Amino acid sequence: MIQGIQKPAILLRPPTADDAATLHQLVADCPPLDPNSLYCNLLHCTHFSGTSVAAVHSDSQGQEHLLGFISAYLPPGQPDTLFVWQVAVAEAARGQRLASRMLDDILMRPACQDVRYVNTTITPGNQASWALFESWARQHGAPTSSQVHFERERHFQGRHDDEHLVRIGPFEIAAELPT
Numbered sequence: 371m372i373q374g375i376q377k378p379a380i381l382l383r384p385p386t387a388d389d390a391a392t393l394h395q396l397v398a399d400c401p402p403l404d405p406n407s408l409y410c411n412l413l414h415c416t417h418f419s420g421t422s423v424a425a426v427h428s429d430s431q432g433q434e435h436l437l438g439f440i441s442a443y444l445p446p447g448q449p450d451t452l453f454v455w456q457v458a459v460a461e462a463a464r465g466q467r468l469a470s471r472m473l474d475d476i477l478m479r480p481a482c483q484d485v486r487y488v489n490t491t492i493t494p495g496n497q498a499s500w501a502l503f504e505s506w507a508r509q510h511g512a513p514t515s516s517q518v519h520f521e522r523e524r525h526f527q528g529r530h531d532d533e534h535l536v537r538i539g540p541f542e543i544a545a546e547l548p549t
Contacts, residue, residue: 385415414441420481437463454490487539512541
């Protein structure tokens with residue numbers, strides 16, 4: 371495990387197919403995140419690389435370590451909305467606002483030039499996600515709304531908690547976001 375990673379040592383970049391297996395393990399190491407199949411992670415790292423981000427640290431031997439990841443995409447027919455599927459940050463990189471920095475990085479990309487809203491779904495008990503998105507919205511002066519989107523009984527047959535759709539925006543992304 372990497373201890374004491376400092377923010378300048380973390381590179382934010384689009385993911386590649388080579389990140390998929392490490393992403394799969396990172397999500398497993400970050401409860402309460404729902405694990406996806408390795409194949410699904412591979413698709414996030416390839417099909418959605420323009421709207422997803424990998425946060426990596428290179429050790430003294432040049433070996434990259436995945437410390438954070440956001441998988442996100444532009445829903446069909448909604449070029450003004452980024453849907454954030456999943457945010458994962460390794461324990462060694464927590465407390466450095468890495469998730470916010472990753473989200474800002476995605477929104478600065480050409481694929482997101484028309485984005486004015488961020489949507490995500492969050493279960494009621496995932497306090498870390500609620501805190502992240504509420505803080506990010508405040509930082510960007512954007513309004514936030516939330517409502518139950520997928521219901522425990524109706525959509526998940528009682529096997530998963532409700533998922534609340536959180537909508538942030540509208541907002542304007544400046545040419546350079548604070549780091």
